Amino acid sequence: MTTTTLSTFDAAGFESFLQERQEPQWLKEMRQQAWNQAEAMQWPERRHEEWLRTDIRMFQINRFGIPSSVASDVEPEQVAEAHQLRAGVETAGQIETLDSQIVNASLKETWKERGVLFGSLEDHCESQADLVREYLFSVTNTEHDKFAALHAATWAGGQILYVPRGVVIDEPLHIGSVLSGGGTDTTHTLVILEEGAEATLLHECNCLDPSASGLHLGGIEIIQKPNSHLRYVNLQEWGHKTFNFAMQKATVDRDATLQWTLAAMGSQLTKVNQSVDLVGPGANSQVNGVMFTEARQHIAYHTLQHHKAPNCRSDFLYKSAQQDNSRTVWRGMIKVDPEAQKTDGYQRNDNLVLSSNARADSIPGLEIEADDVRCTHGSTTAKVDEEQIFYARCRGFTRKEATRMIVSGFFQQIFDRITIDSVRDALGDAIARQVREYD
Template identity: 45%
Template sequence: MKTSSVESLAPVPTAHSATATRSSFDHRSLALLIAASNSPAWVNEHRQVAFERLESLGMPARNDENWMRTDLRLFKPQAWGPRQPPEPTEPMPVGLLAEAIAAGHGGQETFLNEPSGPVHATRSLAGKVLSLDGHVQYEQLDESLARQGVLFGPANRLLAEHPDVFKPHWFSVIDSGADWFAAMHAAFHTAGAVLFVPPGVRVTAPFYALSAITPGGVDTGHVLVVLGEGSEATVLTETAGGGGPTTRPSDGSPSPATGGFHCGGTEIVVGARAFLRIVNLQNWNDGVWHFARQKAVVHEGGRLQWTLGALGSRLSQVAQDVALVGRGAHAQVNGVMFTVGRQQLVYNTLQHHEAPDCRSDLLYKGALQDRSRLVWRGMIRVNKLAQKTDGYQRNDNLMLSSEARADSIPGLEIEADDVRCTHGATSGRVDEEQIFYAQARGLSADEAARLVVAGFFQQVFDRITIAPVREAFAQAISSRIRRLS
């Protein structure tokens, strides 16, 4: 158990390069985007403000604390900009979670009985929104939920129809001026999905949003989830598609035309005594650049179970923040990462206790194969008022290759004096003796390795109470494990 405190909670000033960075997210494309959308004026004004901020910033500098472990040297900003709507014949990539739900996973037999806790095995969805290259292709919402006042669909339409519901929260949760990518997202967001569940309404079937891209495609989707007081919902979002890392012989760098670019934002508001389960699965093809800023605010007595899964992308930089702003709020944060090849995934997490009697519990588990790299930098911040805080953060990594690299950097900033904050991090390898033991029982070496890795993730899977999600993660990870090196 480690506990420490610091004297100041002042945020570290963000460092930026002196000159603005040029990309195709420019004045002209912003004007086209505004002209083509039917967004209300307040949305467009917000875009303009963010764009001015974007123009004043450069790409994050190497000495920026949040970015120093993210290698952007091969990222070419000028290659990326808003994309035209895809051809109607363009096939829609299929999401992993969508497949698992369609297959009705979750009814799988385990020995004697199921793990305790609610398990959602369902083939039906409360609603879905599918987008391709930043353009919504399909939306649907269960009619009985619509009659109860549930709103779910593309931001474009719902912000215009229900400004009273969404305007107070729109870009109020994440900081759109935090850095170059945050400002770009705030100025150029398209597609994504917004959800509002009215007070007291409990929805058991999951809401589903897929952000997909074509090879070389771009997605700037924005997700806003607002749960009214005492409501309950499950939200599944995932990404799919984009190009693989085709290399050009001249300089060895992946061609931008076959990769992809995601610059996204997620805002979550969990009302008083509301309960939200939300899953974000990042499963791009491995040529895609992924930048995401995600934050949840949990009000008094609210509960949040937030699971991040990461299997894809070439490089990911994700900020995942949870703010517990009302007494007795509770957030459980789960991370499941599996990296291969030369993938590089960087996570900056913050558990911010702003109110007393709150609980936050973060568990990130990663397995690394080949020459991949995984970075987790976590912070528990406890305000002076937030007495009786119970904060926990833990990161376990399993190295499947001697050439992979994982960094775990936990941190605590505590101003209150009556708190319990702990953290832990482990890094281990698959033990050859475990493999031999399993082989002695008739399991092949590969089968044994897969079982050991599955066992490693079991602790975090046990916390994910949505059975199809667990199944989808387990199967996807299992299929990626190769013979140990």
């Protein structure tokens, strides 16, 4: 626990946050503008469609501080121990943060020599000002709501991955974001793949104390130039009293492919907007998601597959399981612009409700303005079948073993899409940890 007084999310707090940082003028202005926007905005209310199912009255931002650069007394080893995706993986580089402060950032020389940038976004605002200015907040909308504006004003630490034209990074890169008890993380992740570039990015969010509170106000921006290929994995295991708000968006150009796999396991309350824009002909995205909730967790994802160009393909599969009194919300949309002919869009969300008090809201949506497209969507919600459990018990499985097996079977379809062993293992472990016994 740090004893330093942190800047709070108010005008004075923001002022001292700005003062404390030695940042270029353009960035200070950008932050100030976003702050002014945030000040002018109300907190979202339940009458807003996006917040209809997500109640944030319990959230009080004044309980949290804006990330500061005051040194923490947490040892770097503790941060490293929290990571799960690195086991057995030879990485090209890694970035570790604690409460939005960079603890460690490294990239192999061979990739540095080839012009790859991978490190603290803060630092690159100085050293690569032109590049960062061009792309920072070019993809996500900082005016979407008060959370988005606050993130744009107070983001700290952050990561940038820039892969130059034609460079293929054949080892995964790793980002580990860690929250301490009561900490705030406002990480912004900026990924830029130039034409023909390739990379795999493993990005995980963990906590030092699973039961402690915390705040994440985050943003992810992915920019893929033509014919680039990105595999991006997000594992979110924030503590179960953490509030998690994020805007995450990718823009995928001609013949580029994006495989984005995420697992949302942690937090008390999550509200994420995840979007993929397909902006060049032949762009291809595959989004895979796992949500698994317990106790009183609430995880809400609003997703968009936006076809802006012809001949693009978007594949989307979320599998969600809910136990205890928890709830997940998925509201999905495939949007096809008039010029996006020959679109192939797929969207599916399956839910496995494990307790009578748990709830799954699953709302697919299509908005199609082109006339020559193929778009399908589906949503299923089922309970664990007692007959399945009995069958397994007749083969010697305990009730818990049977439930765990059925739940991991339910998620198998996602596992089948994951090609990285460490990711499959970490996800499998995370799911197994979360399964409890049912009567």
